[in-house]
Amino acid sequence: MAEKTPRKDxxxxxxNALELQKIPTTIPGLDDVLHGGLPAxxxxxxxxxPGSGKSILGMQFLYHGAKNDxxxxxxxxxxxxxxxxxxxxxxxxxxxxxxxxxxxxxxEAHVDxxxxxxxxxxxxxxxxxxxxxxxxxxxxxxxxxxxxxLLRLFDDPVRERSELYALHDWLNDxxxxxxxxxxxxxxxxxxxxxxxxxxxxxxxxxxxxRVVDQVPTRRLRVTKYRGSGFFPNECPFIIGGxxxxxxxxxxxxxxxKALGAKVSSGLPQLxxxxxxxxxxxxxxxxSGTSGTGKTILANTFAVSACKHGExxxxxxxxxxxxxxxxxxxxxxxxxxxxxQEGKLRIMTAMPESVGSEEHLINNLKAxxxxxxxxxxxxxxxxCKRMGTPRGAYDYIMLMTNACKEKGITTILTNQTEGxxxxxxxxxxxxxxxxDTVLFLRYIDIGGEVNRVLLVMKARGQKHSNQYRxxxxxxxxxxxxxxxxxxxxxxxxxxxQDQEAKEAxxxxxxxxxxxxxEHLITQKKxxxxxxxxxxxxxxxxxxxxxxxxxxxxxxxxxERDSRANMRTDDKVNxxxxxxxxxxxxxxxxxxxxxx
Amino acid sequence: MKQSNQPAKTGGSKNYxxxxxxxxxxxxxxxxxxxxxxxxxxxSDKRYQNKIIDVVEDFQSALEYNVLVTPTLxxxxxxxxxxxxxxxxxxxxxxxxxxxxxD
Numbered sequence: 166m167a168e169k170t171p172r173k174d175x176x177x178x179x180x181n182a183l184e185l186q187k188i189p190t191t192i193p194g195l196d197d198v199l200h201g202g203l204p205a206x207x208x209x210x211x212x213x214x215p216g217s218g219k220s221i222l223g224m225q226f227l228y229h230g231a232k233n234d235x236x237x238x239x240x241x242x243x244x245x246x247x248x249x250x251x252x253x254x255x256x257x258x259x260x261x262x263x264x265x266x267x268x269x270x271x272x273e274a275h276v277d278x279x280x281x282x283x284x285x286x287x288x289x290x291x292x293x294x295x296x297x298x299x300x301x302x303x304x305x306x307x308x309x310x311x312x313x314x315l316l317r318l319f320d321d322p323v324r325e326r327s328e329l330y331a332l333h334d335w336l337n338d339x340x341x342x343x344x345x346x347x348x349x350x351x352x353x354x355x356x357x358x359x360x361x362x363x364x365x366x367x368x369x370x371x372x373x374x375r376v377v378d379q380v381p382t383r384r385l386r387v388t389k390y391r392g393s394g395f396f397p398n399e400c401p402f403i404i405g406g407x408x409x410x411x412x413x414x415x416x417x418x419x420x421x422k423a424l425g426a427k428v429s430s431g432l433p434q435l436x437x438x439x440x441x442x443x444x445x446x447x448x449x450x451x452s453g454t455s456g457t458g459k460t461i462l463a464n465t466f467a468v469s470a471c472k473h474g475e476x477x478x479x480x481x482x483x484x485x486x487x488x489x490x491x492x493x494x495x496x497x498x499x500x501x502x503x504x505q506e507g508k509l510r511i512m513t514a515m516p517e518s519v520g521s522e523e524h525l526i527n528n529l530k531a532x533x534x535x536x537x538x539x540x541x542x543x544x545x546x547x548c549k550r551m552g553t554p555r556g557a558y559d560y561i562m563l564m565t566n567a568c569k570e571k572g573i574t575t576i577l578t579n580q581t582e583g584x585x586x587x588x589x590x591x592x593x594x595x596x597x598x599x600d601t602v603l604f605l606r607y608i609d610i611g612g613e614v615n616r617v618l619l620v621m622k623a624r625g626q627k628h629s630n631q632y633r634x635x636x637x638x639x640x641x642x643x644x645x646x647x648x649x650x651x652x653x654x655x656x657x658x659x660x661q662d663q664e665a666k667e668a669x670x671x672x673x674x675x676x677x678x679x680x681x682e683h684l685i686t687q688k689k690x691x692x693x694x695x696x697x698x699x700x701x702x703x704x705x706x707x708x709x710x711x712x713x714x715x716x717x718x719x720x721x722x723e724r725d726s727r728a729n730m731r732t733d734d735k736v737n738x739x740x741x742x743x744x745x746x747x748x749x750x751x752x753x754x755x756x757x758x759x
Numbered sequence: 760m761k762q763s764n765q766p767a768k769t770g771g772s773k774n775y776x777x778x779x780x781x782x783x784x785x786x787x788x789x790x791x792x793x794x795x796x797x798x799x800x801x802x803s804d805k806r807y808q809n810k811i812i813d814v815v816e817d818f819q820s821a822l823e824y825n826v827l828v829t830p831t832l833x834x835x836x837x838x839x840x841x842x843x844x845x846x847x848x849x850x851x852x853x854x855x856x857x858x859x860x861x862d
Binding site: 272273274275276277279280281282283284285286287288289290291293294296297298315318 | 780782785787790791794814815818819821822825826827828829830831841842843844845846847848849852853856
């Protein structure tokens with residue numbers, strides 16, 4: 166019972182924490198990370214190196230506020246206001262009208278580097294300017310970019326701290342929702358400064374712009390949020406049109422929908438193999454070497470789905486939309502009507518044009534806009550060209566996860582170099598996220614090269630385990646019967662292979678047992694021989710001892726008889742008393758005489 | 760708030776125009792005002808046109824002159840302009856910065 170009381174208190178505290186008001190940043194993904202947004206009326210610290218995106222975050226926050234008639238002030242220490250306006254324009258934010266409307270104020274707080282320092286001073290000037298502007302605009306949001314420039318003036322940790330206190334008090338008194346950015350050029354903010362900044366902020370976000378395997382990547386991480394939970398992991402983000410885009414953590418967590426109803430693959434014969442077709446909201450990998458017909462198979466599905474009034478987003482990393490469309494036409498697959506009706510949308514991009522995060526965000530945006538029923542990614546094997554294997558892996562996992570959450574079917578094509586790679590992309594294992602694997606390959610028998618297809622895996626579905634031969638004709642793909650090679654059904658051959666392997670293994674074991682048995686028999690024989698030998702030795706020893714004893718008694722007998730010869734009869738009679746001795750003496754005497 | 764810190768004595772002397780930004784009741788500001796007066800009095804061969812501005816009362820001027828810290832002394836005339844941050848306690852440094860030496 167005693168333990169229950171503090172528990173209640175904790176719960177109460179959590180309830181209070183829930184009451185903490187938050188202002189959504191409206192920055193895609195970031196509000197998820199912050200469990201709702203920035204703490205209202207409190208200070209958030211954005212720490213990061215130059216160009217890490219912290220200032221953009223600040224401007225983004227003010228811009229969205231200003232657009233919604235929540236005025237804000239941007240205090241910029243390092244840049245000209247005009248440069249800030251220009252930069253904002255490149256991100257698609259036109260600040261001028263907002264400034265005119267009195268919803269945004271850019272304060273170019275220039276610290277004169279030539280200024281002479283003589284005696285103590287405070288930042289009261291800045292505070293009164295902010296005060297005046299906050300009052301005239303009715304501002305509730307403020308961004309100070311970058312606070313370290315101002316602090317540099319003081320050149321003394323104690324004074325620096327007291328000025329930060331003054332700033333902190335001012336922000337609190339005015340219930341400003343503030344973002345202070347701090348430069349972190351040498352990898353770490355000056356320790357004492359950071360400690361205090363960290364203390365006075367309710368929320369701390371670290372920004373990082375690093376180069377991994379020659380690919381620049383951006384990460385942000387929330388390290389502190391007073392009175393609130395937050396997502397503590399590093400989150401990849403990009404800076405593009407619209408500013409900071411954080412990879413949605415909904416894609417990091419698993420919120421998959423159950424696999425849905427069957428949807429036709431576009432080929433009745435393939436549907437048969439799959440016991441009715443693909444499952445909706447599942448992910449299907451079409452794997453195979455170059456030219457085996459992966460793209461044709463994917464497009465066959467796309468056209469079929471579009472014909473049924475469903476929408477397909479085709480993300481192509483391999484060739485242009487025109488090239489693919491004309492290529493498909495020669496195989497009898499006409500994409501034109503699906504494209505014209507807006508059922509099929511083809512998105513093409515060079516994998517190396519941007520980083521994997523940017524591809525991901527672009528593609529997720531397209532999914533949100535287009536609301537497709539199915540997404541095709543052609544080919545995931547190209548994704549490694551986005552940069553790192555890790556980036557490619559994240560891209561594929563996050564894409565398939567996002568689609569699964571939305572109930573979208575994903576078809577991934579994968580160009581392999583060999584059988585062992587059928588559902589991996591150059592060491593990047595994605596198989597756990599794949600529900601169905603179709604494997605296409607060439608088969609070379611009897612001087613003829615044919616294409617065959619195998620359903621290697623189909624989660625939650627009955628499926629055929631046999632290779633089927635298929636042909637690419639000028640009217641699409643034609644799947645024929647079970648492929649029978651020289652040694653019968655190919656899967657049979659594979660099984661025979663396996664069985665043969667097992668038989669060999671069994672035989673090897675048997676031989677090993679036989680050999681061991683043989684060894685034991687030999688050991689036993691050795692032991693028997695050894696025992697016999699030892700018996701013989703023992704017997705020999707015993708014999709030897711017998712003869713030694715005999716010799717000893719003979720010697721004794723002779724001595725006695727010699728003694729008898731010397732003594733009189735009386736003595737002799739007396740000595741004869743112990744019968745056995747005499748007997749033996751008699752015997753030995755007898756022996757001797759004999 | 761305007762304070763003229765005394766008039767011409769000799770015809771060949773230069774005209775000085777300065778702005779001192781303060782926060783009225785702050786000790787640093789008081790010291791700055793006193794120090795400036797003392798320095799000017801000691802160099803009475805110049806003509807001074809000094810203006811003291813309380814940023815709390817006139818934040819627009821602070822904004823206009825980009826005064827982030829107080830006290831800030833800005834030398835307007837003769838050019839080039841000079842900025843001095845602080846309570847002006849380092850007299851020699853201030854005199855040198857204001858170019859009051861030499862002539």
